[in-house]
Amino acid sequence: MTQNSKLSTNTKPIPYGRQNITEDDIQAVVETLTSDFLTQGPRVAEFEQAFANYVGAKYAVAVSNGTAALHLCAMALGVNEESRVITTPITFVASANCVRYCGGSVEFADIDPNTALLDVEKVRELVESKPRGYYSGIIPVDFAGNPVNLEEFKKLADEHGLWIIEDACHAPGGYFIDSKGEKQNCGNGNYADLAIFSFHPVKHIATGEGGMVTTNDEKLYQALLKLRTHGITRDPELMEENHGGWYMEMQELGYNYRIPDMLCALGVSQLQRADAGIARRKGIAKVYDKAFADVPGIDTLTTSPEALREADTGHAYHLYIIRVQDRKGLYDFLREHSIFAQVHYIPAHTMPYYRSLGYSKGDYPAAEHYYSECLSLPMYPTLTQEEQEFVIEKVKEFVQR
Incomplete structure (x- = not known):
């Protein structure tokens, strides 16, 4: 999409997920x-x-x-x-x-x-x-x-x-x-x-x-x-x-x-629409995969080796998660453009309740490093092609600037 896109200003909110009621x-x-x-x-x-x-x-x-x-x-x-x-x-x-x-x-x-x-x-x-x-x-x-x-x-x-x-x-x-x-x-x-x-x-x-x-x-x-x-x-x-x-x-x-x-x-x-919803989610994921494949500074989570043996993986794509170094900056930048990405999840052991039981920050370094970089992009069956292209445009704009 170009900078003159209809969605580039005053866009309607694009959440990370939403229901589809028919x-x-x-x-x-x-x-x-x-x-x-x-x-x-x-x-x-x-x-x-x-x-x-x-x-x-x-x-x-x-x-x-x-x-x-x-x-x-x-x-x-x-x-x-x-x-x-x-x-x-x-x-x-x-x-x-x-x-x-x-x-x-x-x-x-x-x-x-x-x-x-x-x-x-x-x-x-x-x-x-x-x-x-x-x-x-x-x-x-x-x-x-x-x-x-x-x-x-x-x-x-x-x-x-x-x-x-x-x-x-x-x-x-x-x-x-x-x-x-x-x-x-x-x-x-x-x-x-x-x-x-x-x-x-x-x-x-x-x-x-x-x-x-x-x-x-x-x-x-x-x-x-x-x-x-x-x-x-x-x-x-x-x-x-x-x-x-x-x-x-x-x-x-x-x-x-x-x-x-x-x-x-x-x-x-x-x-009754579950299979169609899965198919749409996988289609959205493929567009994201292609868009971010060669972009320095953006990493995506992988599926398991077992799933990758299948041409059509078993991933259900409730979320599409990218990893970037300046996660907070990207999160805020997307919100400025009415893209409401989300973070999944704050490591459970770092919550005050679980820290009160003896857990501490630093206990699970892979989980904590993942949390510092993760961001869930919009992923739901009614996400339009135009909306997804706008999300991709803004993510790349932030990361590449």
């Missing part, structure tokens, strides 16, 4: 609003089944948000005061907080500087530095939509008796290629005990708020259903006694983490 989405919600159920109705089960089919898992449990999904997973796996769980510092803090909600201890391992994903070798070093049984589980994150190679983590977990929660909030529709050359969808449950997703507006599938847990383990599935609803069951086969059709039993301390039917109706409608 007339079909609106009609789906309206139909539910005029139905007999606003919550705990048939659209919940419909959304769960459709999502399970989409990722290739046996079971799915819809919940109020992604954080609730993480909390329920930790509870279902029995996380308690004696549990020690490993996760990445480059994630939204909920990935770690879910362990703390249950009284467990969080330990971080550093990232692979090329991908910003949790480094399996750093995790191995941590696990093997302690006696067997010291750690309980691992929470890898499919950061930015780039799938973790869960086969490698599963091998490590099996060697040391650990469970895995896959935080796939960024990666519905993503996949990695396993050692047999087979495509493994994020959340399909083949290499993780549980996986979680978020339906926040900037995610691939938007319900306003909402989340999902997927698993292939029936016992965990049944535990999740109960914990989602105050620890209550209405199943006569699971009750200790039964007084009649009205009877229910609270068998353990659970939470109200249910999701309304109207949001599930929106989720079902959004899910």
Whole structure:
């Protein structure tokens, strides 16, 4: 684009991410609003089944948000005061907080500087530095939509008796290629005990708020259903006694983490466009890749070697991240031109809460160096070609001046 572009002055705001709501989405919600159920109705089960089919898992449990999904997973796996769980510092803090909600201890391992994903070798070093049984589980994150190679983590977990929660909030529709050359969808449950997703507006599938847990383990599935609803069951086969059709039993301390039917109706409608959304995101990423390939001073994150064996990688591109030395300068410059790039993420261990638990700046140098340079550029299916060209123009203008 030229400097005379219509977008070069007084442009409408270009956010880093945004929802796409269509007339079909609106009609789906309206139909539910005029139905007999606003919550705990048939659209919940419909959304769960459709999502399970989409990722290739046996079971799915819809919940109020992604954080609730993480909390329920930790509870279902029995996380308690004696549990020690490993996760990445480059994630939204909920990935770690879910362990703390249950009284467990969080330990971080550093990232692979090329991908910003949790480094399996750093995790191995941590696990093997302690006696067997010291750690309980691992929470890898499919950061930015780039799938973790869960086969490698599963091998490590099996060697040391650990469970895995896959935080796939960024990666519905993503996949990695396993050692047999087979495509493994994020959340399909083949290499993780549980996986979680978020339906926040900037995610691939938007319900306003909402989340999902997927698993292939029936016992965990049944535990999740109960914990989602105050620890209550209405199943006569699971009750200790039964007084009649009205009877229910609270068998353990659970939470109200249910999701309304109207949001599930929106989720079902959004899910029908999921493949098209992924395709559009990959198209946007290819344009960015080409634009920045030979620009000194701009680096991009790489996908895994396994994914790169495929012509069409399994990256779901929730985010498109570049790395520049003067990140703050570029961030401010883009905002001056109504481009609202974002930073993902502030390393969790540097937050005051986790520093109060003994962590310090300098503990995870790869994560902290990544944070000093990272910037997420606009990435969402309705981003226009003109808008993307304007973003590219302004990034290059700043870096090259």
